[in-house]
Amino acid sequence: MSVFTDDDDNGDLGLLPLSSSSPPYPSNPLSLPPAPATTTSVQHVTNPSLSFRRPPSSPVRSNTLPRTARRRSTQIALAPAEGSVQLEPEKLARLRGWILGLVTVNFDLDVGPVIDSIQPYLLLSSSDSENIAFSSFPDSPQFDQGSQCHSFRIRDSGHVEERALRNFGRGAPSDGFVYGYCHFTQQRDSTSKRGYRQTSLVILTHHPYPALFQTIISILGPMYQQHGSPMLETACHNIANWPDSTPGNTVELGFLGSALQVGLPMHSDEQQSRESLPLSERNAPFHVLASTPSQSPPILPLFEASLSHLWSIWECLVLCEPILIFAPSPDSTSQAVWWFRDILRPIPMASDFRPYFTIHDQDHAALVNKMPPKAGLLLGVTNPLIERACRHWPHILSLGSHAKLVARSPPSRADKPSKGKTMFTAAGPHPGWATKTHNRYISKDRALLKQLEEACQGGHQAKSEASQLLRRHFSSRTTALLVPLNRYLNTLIPSPAESASSLTSTLRLKPFSTSDFFSSLKAHGAQLPFRSKHKQKEFYERWLRTPAFGLWLAKQEEVVQRVLRENAERRVSSVYSPRV
Structure with a gap:
């Protein structure tokens, strides 16, 4: 089977811009685990x-370095081990x-x-x-x-x-x-x-x-x-x-001469954050928060052509809108898709996401076809053939900067565009955000937008700091989205008097009422800066219809049910335990 597409010659197969790949880092929880899985083939x-060689027993540097009797060739043998x-x-x-x-x-x-x-x-x-x-x-x-x-x-x-x-x-x-x-x-x-x-x-x-x-x-x-x-x-x-x-532990992992302090999330919907670490550990190079996206290189340049649209993109993410993410290289699509997955937390990921998706994937026919894309699907692609097949998708994000268009697809005399066609058709869409259906609900943070635009013109440090600021901003918006729902859910928890009247563990969260929620929303408002009251109501009406809301609510019911059951068991134990 050939890896070349119709746009490829018989030259080199897939590679990407050389980007530094250092450890990633950085976020807060609440939600439902992903849907039950199939297991692996x-x-x-x-x-x-066969003989067994006992491995080192400590993550100390000297115990994790390889012991080679002599210097080996830098060439990689193509024969199987x-x-x-x-x-x-x-x-x-x-x-x-x-x-x-x-x-x-x-x-x-x-x-x-x-x-x-x-x-x-x-x-x-x-x-x-x-x-x-x-x-x-x-x-x-x-x-x-x-x-x-x-x-x-x-x-x-x-x-x-x-x-x-x-x-x-x-x-x-x-x-x-x-x-x-x-x-x-x-x-x-x-x-x-x-x-x-x-x-x-x-x-x-x-x-x-x-x-x-x-x-x-x-x-x-x-x-x-x-x-x-x-x-x-x-x-x-x-x-x-x-x-x-x-899950939830911080472990020390020794690996090839390095000792990594690694924080593991409690569950897939917990957003890990460096701000929760002790001050002395926040900038430690080998303190890794396992589920966070890569921070090196900074994410900001990938969004440079779409900075003013990031608030619309965030809304599409939380409303489970499908998004096709295109870039010249899989390191870019990988970083962007993981970043989007992260700023959704603690909202569950209700659909499929692919950091890098190829035409050879077993799910290609199911995910790339003439049908409307599945709700919430995030597809990272680099092959222009896939992008062309997905032009009916409602939202397409092409990563990068307008200034790098020439680097993306160097023109030749044979590449001169014919009338009505663009120079970069073969290389995929121009960097930027294209939507056919979405109208923004919330206001942009224009002060932040100005900071981001200035950082794009700065050096690596400026881009890195702005990237962290961007992540914190949209993570806080996701948390703010849930504030009215958490407020209303608190009214559905059985009161202490109701709990005390029963020694059984049958108490549970009262049923969610959409009309009661909107009455609460109208009375108390929302933390997100909606452009109007009408936009606020329309946004939450749409979110309550998403599969992510169903997963999120099920998780909250599970948490409340567990706490109520534990409290009931303690009451039963106190009633029937012998008095001294």
């Missing part, structure tokens, strides 16, 4: 007859609690990207192997030599052999998807017919932790390029020695 295989990393069953179960495996992908001239090896060994179906391989490579070249990081999310298509995980109780939770965090590299190679060697190293996992795994892959990727397969074995032993990935 992989089987965990061990061979107890001779053997798989061997771990004792308990160590393998601990590793599987964090990752499924480390995958190496190379480019084959006949079929395109193919998986070369998986450490520790993991049995994948052929369809999953193809999906992972193509998702790990960019669609089109964006640099001559270099590396970049991106991520993808693919459906877990089958059943995982979970026996080893169940035995030790350390299985990673699954939302029905597998996440891949990639380090893609292109190097000139005179021995290759294509003139380049293209490889990708991928961390496969069930955890939606972009900050953590981008940090890990940005450490491992360059070391793998320099030292080869021994780095994968060392990395597996390091990960197998990590503590359990218990």
